[in-house]
Amino acid sequence: MANKPDADSAATRMRCLIVEDEPILAEMLIDTLSDAGFETTHLDRGDGVVDWVKSEDPTVVLLDLMLPGTDGFSICRAIRTFSRVPLIMITAKVEEGDRLRGFDLGADDYICKPFHAAEVAARVRALLRRSIEWREASPGSSLELDDARLEARWRGATLDLTPLEFRLLSTLGKRPGRVYSRNELLDTVYSDGRDVSDRTIDSHIKNLRRKISEVDDGDTPIESIYGVGYKFKG
Numbered sequence: 001m002a003n004k005p006d007a008d009s010a011a012t013r014m015r016c017l018i019v020e021d022e023p024i025l026a027e028m029l030i031d032t033l034s035d036a037g038f039e040t041t042h043l044d045r046g047d048g049v050v051d052w053v054k055s056e057d058p059t060v061v062l063l064d065l066m067l068p069g070t071d072g073f074s075i076c077r078a079i080r081t082f083s084r085v086p087l088i089m090i091t092a093k094v095e096e097g098d099r100l101r102g103f104d105l106g107a108d109d110y111i112c113k114p115f116h117a118a119e120v121a122a123r124v125r126a127l128l129r130r131s132i133e134w135r136e137a138s139p140g141s142s143l144e145l146d147d148a149r150l151e152a153r154w155r156g157a158t159l160d161l162t163p164l165e166f167r168l169l170s171t172l173g174k175r176p177g178r179v180y181s182r183n184e185l186l187d188t189v190y191s192d193g194r195d196v197s198d199r200t201i202d203s204h205i206k207n208l209r210r211k212i213s214e215v216d217d218g219d220t221p222i223e224s225i226y227g228v229g230y231k232f233k234g
Protein backbone atom coordinates (compact mmCIF):
# COMPACT_ATOMS: atom_id res chain seq x y z
CA MET A 1 0.00 0.00 0.00
CA ALA A 2 1.29 3.44 -0.88
CA ASN A 3 1.27 6.07 1.81
CA LYS A 4 -1.84 8.13 1.93
CA PRO A 5 -1.15 11.47 0.26
CA ASP A 6 -1.39 14.58 2.37
CA ALA A 7 -4.14 17.07 1.65
CA ASP A 8 -1.98 19.36 -0.44
CA SER A 9 -0.58 16.78 -2.83
CA ALA A 10 -3.98 15.10 -3.07
CA ALA A 11 -5.30 18.29 -4.56
CA THR A 12 -2.55 18.68 -7.12
CA ARG A 13 -1.28 15.19 -8.03
CA MET A 14 -2.74 12.56 -10.28
CA ARG A 15 -3.64 9.54 -8.23
CA CYS A 16 -4.03 6.04 -9.60
CA LEU A 17 -5.76 3.22 -7.77
CA ILE A 18 -4.43 -0.20 -8.81
CA VAL A 19 -6.60 -3.18 -7.90
CA GLU A 20 -4.72 -6.39 -8.70
CA ASP A 21 -4.24 -9.55 -6.66
CA GLU A 22 -1.23 -10.98 -8.50
CA PRO A 23 1.84 -9.52 -6.73
CA ILE A 24 4.16 -9.51 -9.75
CA LEU A 25 1.63 -7.79 -11.99
CA ALA A 26 0.71 -5.37 -9.23
CA GLU A 27 4.34 -4.43 -8.73
CA MET A 28 4.81 -3.88 -12.45
CA LEU A 29 1.74 -1.63 -12.60
CA ILE A 30 2.83 0.34 -9.54
CA ASP A 31 6.31 0.91 -11.04
CA THR A 32 4.92 1.89 -14.42
CA LEU A 33 2.35 4.33 -13.12
CA SER A 34 4.75 5.83 -10.58
CA ASP A 35 7.26 6.42 -13.39
CA ALA A 36 4.46 8.09 -15.35
CA GLY A 37 4.04 10.61 -12.51
CA PHE A 38 1.12 9.09 -10.62
CA GLU A 39 0.78 8.67 -6.91
CA THR A 40 -0.31 5.05 -6.65
CA THR A 41 -2.36 3.09 -4.16
CA HIS A 42 -2.56 -0.68 -4.42
CA LEU A 43 -5.40 -2.86 -3.17
CA ASP A 44 -5.09 -6.65 -3.56
CA ARG A 45 -8.71 -7.55 -2.81
CA GLY A 46 -12.04 -6.54 -4.30
CA ASP A 47 -13.91 -5.81 -1.10
CA GLY A 48 -13.12 -2.33 0.13
CA VAL A 49 -12.44 -0.93 -3.35
CA VAL A 50 -15.80 0.83 -3.71
CA ASP A 51 -15.50 2.50 -0.30
CA TRP A 52 -11.94 3.54 -1.08
CA VAL A 53 -12.95 5.17 -4.37
CA LYS A 54 -15.85 6.91 -2.62
CA SER A 55 -13.66 8.46 0.05
CA GLU A 56 -10.45 9.12 -1.91
CA ASP A 57 -11.73 10.15 -5.36
CA PRO A 58 -8.72 8.94 -7.45
CA THR A 59 -7.84 10.35 -10.88
CA VAL A 60 -7.95 6.95 -12.58
CA VAL A 61 -8.66 3.31 -11.61
CA LEU A 62 -6.99 0.16 -12.97
CA LEU A 63 -9.23 -2.75 -12.05
CA ASP A 64 -8.49 -6.46 -12.34
CA LEU A 65 -11.52 -8.62 -13.12
CA MET A 66 -10.92 -11.78 -11.09
CA LEU A 67 -10.29 -10.76 -7.48
CA PRO A 68 -10.73 -12.25 -4.04
CA GLY A 69 -13.64 -10.67 -2.18
CA THR A 70 -15.63 -8.90 -4.89
CA ASP A 71 -15.16 -9.34 -8.66
CA GLY A 72 -14.26 -6.48 -10.99
CA PHE A 73 -17.64 -6.41 -12.76
CA SER A 74 -19.51 -5.85 -9.48
CA ILE A 75 -17.01 -3.21 -8.41
CA CYS A 76 -17.30 -1.37 -11.73
CA ARG A 77 -21.08 -1.37 -11.57
CA ALA A 78 -21.04 -0.06 -7.98
CA ILE A 79 -18.51 2.70 -8.77
CA ARG A 80 -20.63 3.92 -11.68
CA THR A 81 -23.56 4.58 -9.36
CA PHE A 82 -21.67 7.54 -7.89
CA SER A 83 -18.56 8.32 -9.97
CA ARG A 84 -17.40 8.91 -13.55
CA VAL A 85 -13.76 8.27 -12.63
CA PRO A 86 -11.82 6.99 -15.68
CA LEU A 87 -11.64 3.22 -15.27
CA ILE A 88 -9.62 0.59 -17.14
CA MET A 89 -10.36 -3.09 -16.65
CA ILE A 90 -7.41 -5.47 -16.63
CA THR A 91 -8.12 -9.11 -17.12
CA ALA A 92 -6.91 -12.48 -18.34
CA LYS A 93 -10.28 -13.11 -19.93
CA VAL A 94 -10.03 -12.23 -23.57
CA GLU A 95 -13.49 -13.32 -24.65
CA GLU A 96 -15.45 -10.73 -26.51
CA GLY A 97 -18.42 -11.23 -24.18
CA ASP A 98 -16.48 -10.18 -21.09
CA ARG A 99 -15.09 -7.16 -22.84
CA LEU A 100 -18.54 -6.01 -23.91
CA ARG A 101 -19.91 -6.67 -20.45
CA GLY A 102 -17.17 -4.48 -18.98
CA PHE A 103 -18.10 -1.62 -21.30
CA ASP A 104 -21.79 -2.11 -20.50
CA LEU A 105 -21.01 -1.73 -16.81
CA GLY A 106 -19.14 1.50 -17.42
CA ALA A 107 -15.48 0.59 -17.98
CA ASP A 108 -13.78 3.16 -20.26
CA ASP A 109 -11.12 0.83 -21.62
CA TYR A 110 -9.94 -2.74 -21.41
CA ILE A 111 -6.46 -4.30 -21.27
CA CYS A 112 -5.89 -8.03 -21.66
CA LYS A 113 -3.15 -9.98 -19.90
CA PRO A 114 -0.41 -10.44 -20.79
CA PHE A 115 0.32 -6.77 -21.44
CA HIS A 116 3.38 -4.55 -21.69
CA ALA A 117 3.97 -1.84 -19.11
CA ALA A 118 4.37 0.73 -21.88
CA GLU A 119 0.94 -0.18 -23.24
CA VAL A 120 -0.69 0.37 -19.85
CA ALA A 121 0.92 3.79 -19.44
CA ALA A 122 -0.10 4.79 -22.97
CA ARG A 123 -3.71 3.66 -22.43
CA VAL A 124 -3.96 5.56 -19.15
CA ARG A 125 -2.59 8.73 -20.75
CA ALA A 126 -4.95 8.42 -23.71
CA LEU A 127 -7.92 7.85 -21.43
CA LEU A 128 -7.09 10.86 -19.28
CA ARG A 129 -6.75 13.04 -22.38
CA ARG A 130 -10.25 11.97 -23.44
CA SER A 131 -11.75 12.50 -20.00
CA ILE A 132 -10.20 15.87 -19.29
CA GLU A 133 -12.65 18.25 -17.66
CA TRP A 134 -12.06 21.78 -18.86
CA ARG A 135 -13.49 24.54 -16.75
CA GLU A 136 -13.22 28.23 -17.44
CA ALA A 137 -10.85 29.77 -14.89
CA SER A 138 -13.52 32.40 -14.28
CA PRO A 139 -16.88 32.89 -16.02
CA GLY A 140 -16.29 33.73 -19.69
CA SER A 141 -12.49 33.45 -19.39
CA SER A 142 -10.34 32.39 -22.37
CA LEU A 143 -8.28 30.42 -19.87
CA GLU A 144 -9.52 26.89 -19.16
CA LEU A 145 -8.18 24.64 -16.43
CA ASP A 146 -8.34 21.02 -15.40
CA ASP A 147 -7.26 21.13 -11.77
CA ALA A 148 -7.10 17.36 -11.36
CA ARG A 149 -4.59 16.93 -14.19
CA LEU A 150 -2.84 20.28 -13.95
CA GLU A 151 -3.67 21.04 -17.58
CA ALA A 152 -4.40 24.51 -18.92
CA ARG A 153 -5.40 25.90 -22.26
CA TRP A 154 -5.57 29.43 -23.56
CA ARG A 155 -8.08 30.27 -26.31
CA GLY A 156 -8.47 26.56 -26.98
CA ALA A 157 -4.75 25.76 -27.28
CA THR A 158 -3.14 23.49 -24.69
CA LEU A 159 -0.26 25.05 -22.76
CA ASP A 160 2.75 22.92 -21.90
CA LEU A 161 3.22 23.94 -18.25
CA THR A 162 5.20 22.66 -15.30
CA PRO A 163 3.11 21.99 -12.15
CA LEU A 164 4.52 25.19 -10.62
CA GLU A 165 3.59 27.26 -13.68
CA PHE A 166 0.13 25.71 -13.60
CA ARG A 167 -0.42 26.75 -9.98
CA LEU A 168 0.77 30.25 -10.74
CA LEU A 169 -1.45 30.68 -13.79
CA SER A 170 -4.41 29.07 -12.06
CA THR A 171 -4.12 31.42 -9.07
CA LEU A 172 -3.99 34.52 -11.27
CA GLY A 173 -6.57 33.30 -13.77
CA LYS A 174 -9.24 32.38 -11.24
CA ARG A 175 -9.46 35.96 -10.00
CA PRO A 176 -8.95 38.25 -12.99
CA GLY A 177 -8.32 41.86 -12.06
CA ARG A 178 -7.07 40.98 -8.56
CA VAL A 179 -3.47 42.17 -8.08
CA TYR A 180 -1.20 39.61 -6.40
CA SER A 181 2.07 40.59 -4.78
CA ARG A 182 5.13 38.46 -5.48
CA ASN A 183 5.03 37.19 -1.91
CA GLU A 184 1.43 36.06 -2.25
CA LEU A 185 2.31 34.21 -5.43
CA LEU A 186 5.33 32.62 -3.74
CA ASP A 187 3.06 31.29 -1.00
CA THR A 188 0.83 29.80 -3.67
CA VAL A 189 3.50 27.95 -5.60
CA TYR A 190 5.84 26.91 -2.79
CA SER A 191 3.57 25.39 -0.17
CA ASP A 192 6.58 23.97 1.72
CA GLY A 193 7.55 27.48 2.86
CA ARG A 194 10.99 27.23 1.29
CA ASP A 195 13.03 30.39 1.23
CA VAL A 196 13.29 31.68 -2.32
CA SER A 197 13.75 35.15 -3.68
CA ASP A 198 10.54 36.88 -4.77
CA ARG A 199 12.34 37.58 -8.06
CA THR A 200 11.91 33.87 -8.73
CA ILE A 201 8.29 34.69 -9.50
CA ASP A 202 9.40 37.09 -12.23
CA SER A 203 11.25 34.35 -14.06
CA HIS A 204 8.26 31.99 -13.81
CA ILE A 205 5.96 34.75 -15.09
CA LYS A 206 8.35 35.33 -17.97
CA ASN A 207 8.18 31.64 -18.88
CA LEU A 208 4.40 31.66 -18.60
CA ARG A 209 4.10 34.66 -20.91
CA ARG A 210 6.43 33.02 -23.41
CA LYS A 211 4.39 29.79 -23.37
CA ILE A 212 1.14 31.69 -23.85
CA SER A 213 2.68 33.73 -26.69
CA GLU A 214 3.67 30.46 -28.40
CA VAL A 215 -0.02 29.63 -28.87
CA ASP A 216 -1.33 33.21 -29.15
CA ASP A 217 0.80 36.12 -30.31
CA GLY A 218 -1.71 38.75 -29.11
CA ASP A 219 -1.44 40.78 -25.90
CA THR A 220 -0.29 38.81 -22.87
CA PRO A 221 -3.09 38.25 -20.36
CA ILE A 222 -0.63 38.63 -17.46
CA GLU A 223 -0.06 42.28 -16.57
CA SER A 224 2.77 43.64 -14.41
CA ILE A 225 1.72 46.19 -11.80
CA TYR A 226 4.79 48.30 -11.15
CA GLY A 227 6.08 48.00 -7.60
CA VAL A 228 3.34 45.58 -6.59
CA GLY A 229 3.08 42.35 -8.55
CA TYR A 230 0.89 40.84 -11.22
CA LYS A 231 -2.71 40.50 -12.30
CA PHE A 232 -4.58 38.53 -14.91
CA LYS A 233 -6.70 40.37 -17.48
CA GLY A 234 -9.96 38.54 -18.23
Ligand code: CA
Pocket residue numbers: 020021022064065066067
Ligand atom coordinates in the same frame (compact mmCIF):
# COMPACT_ATOMS: atom_id res chain seq x y z
CA1 CA B 1 -6.77 -11.53 -10.64
